[in-house]
Amino acid sequence: MVGIKDVAKKAGVSVTTVSRVMNNRGYIGDQTRKKVEDAIKELNYSPNQIARSLQSNQSYIFGLIVPEIRHPFFSEMVHWIEYYASLINYKIIICNSVNDKEKESGYLKMLKEHRADGVIMCSHTLETDVYKKLTIPIVSFDRIISTDIPYVASDNYHGGELATQHLIKKGCKRLLHIAGPLNFEMLSNRRYDAFQVVCSRHQVEWDVLEGANINLTFEDNYRFVEEKLGDNLINYDGVFCSNDLIAYALSMYAKKNKINVPDDLKIVGYDYNSFTKTLQSPRLTTIKQPIETLAKQLVYSLQKQIENKGKRGADRSIYDVELIEGDTT
């Protein structure tokens, strides 16, 4: 491998001079600079970032743990996190927890060993204690881990309100909410809170069906609807789903079972990800999360912590959501 010494030899200068040129430090004559630059080019030399990061104690790497990168919500999230991190010269190591506790803690250990400068947590399978003990900067998406760990989320409560109010405004009298898993204190549970409050306020009957973890395939979502809801679907005239993939599976289930959407059954989804945007028939009525903005804030919140030497702040960033009206309500 080509080292800085080889460059110095080739250019006929000292290692210190090469280092000065590369770091733009101290006075260097134009001719010397050119000799060094030519030698770097000719030898195809690139400075050893690992050695540098050992000196500076900064790796310029963020860890990013997501539950399922194939899910369109998270693949968009990853896209934008990578984009905003690259603007501040950070690289991303992605880790796919597939909602597996062991994998998630294994990744955290690995990121620590690699001296990642910080971690963006979008997967949440562990108890909050584990994250609290981490000695590197961390920012969480959609989960409050502790008062001193910043989080970023969309306004899940408002999303729940918008969806429920919309269904009621459209005439629904018996509502169902298909929620995500409610075991952890996820901020997405606020959608359910708002759903209950709005239903009660309008004296509308309601039920909740607790969802499994994210189902990626259509078959899994369809089976969930069929097995967990099935014939009971007839008891409801409106369903607020915790994500668009399940909303789509529900609309297909209704179609197959001759339940007319939106006349007899109204459906509202959540996310407005690339799948939803591409889908034309039916166009789902859904709640749009500002994915790009969320990603940007996750990156900047982590950067801020790092600049403050890991001192955790109480940064809480909540971004508003929006109702997108489609054909299912």
Next chain:
Amino acid sequence: MVGIKDVAKKAGVSVTTVSRVMNNRGYIGDQTRKKVEDAIKELNYSPNQIARSLQSNQSYIFGLIVPEIRHPFFSEMVHWIEYYASLINYKIIICNSVNDKEKESGYLKMLKEHRADGVIMCSHTLETDVYKKLTIPIVSFDRIISTDIPYVASDNYHGGELATQHLIKKGCKRLLHIAGPLNFEMLSNRRYDAFQVVCSRHQVEWDVLEGANINLTFEDNYRFVEEKLGDNLINYDGVFCSNDLIAYALSMYAKKNKINVPDDLKIVGYDYNSFTKTLQSPRLTTIKQPIETLAKQLVYSLQKQIENKGKRGADRSIYDVELIEGDTT
């Protein structure tokens, strides 16, 4: 930050002893081992992987450059690459080139500086010379860079044959192929080669429409169909599209313009990614690429090169594809 010296002090042993315990080298008494392990746990110490990789000259990091991680084909590819890399203890730094030359070469430079042990190239905006000059192991997806750089691809030629034969078997007489960009020597161009050959063999009239780079949004794909094809669509009774997103946009365009699919127009796509699998109406007839297998082979081919100390082999791995019959033919 906690260092090995702190562990040694806490355990009341020498740094060498701590190192021996951590690396399982030399004789260590049970009691000493326990003292060291307790100290590691208590201090929440993790070995510095950066320092280690500087010693071993291996970073256990692969670079992965994709053109667009939000595209369902590539988000699945990333998922499986990450999965198979993690099985051999490699981490992935993902880079999104968004088909931008400058970004792509910037990322290559960065990966070299970070001493990535190898690079998986799924984005191809640069001339082959750039890749050939890279001094780190590299494996390419869907592009032949040079005889000494291994590549992995699905059998694009066979895919083109299957699609075209299927359309002809279904009675089509005037076929169109919507290709990807044909400027680079991409292996996906073999689909077009096969299309021409099969059409000629069956004396079927054909045309080709050269596509733009991957369009991610429905609007972009729809606009492409509308502007580049538009009224000319009436001249064809079958279209073989280079990916499923454009096939879907085409089917929606036909619907809007009262062209009956499949009676008056038959459509075959390519990829069978998560979008296609989820989509129920219409179910696209398409060519299935074995995404998981491709990802696995990319990882293993790179690993092989690294084990052979960067000596590039002529590994060429071509995997078969499959016709999935849906409602559009």
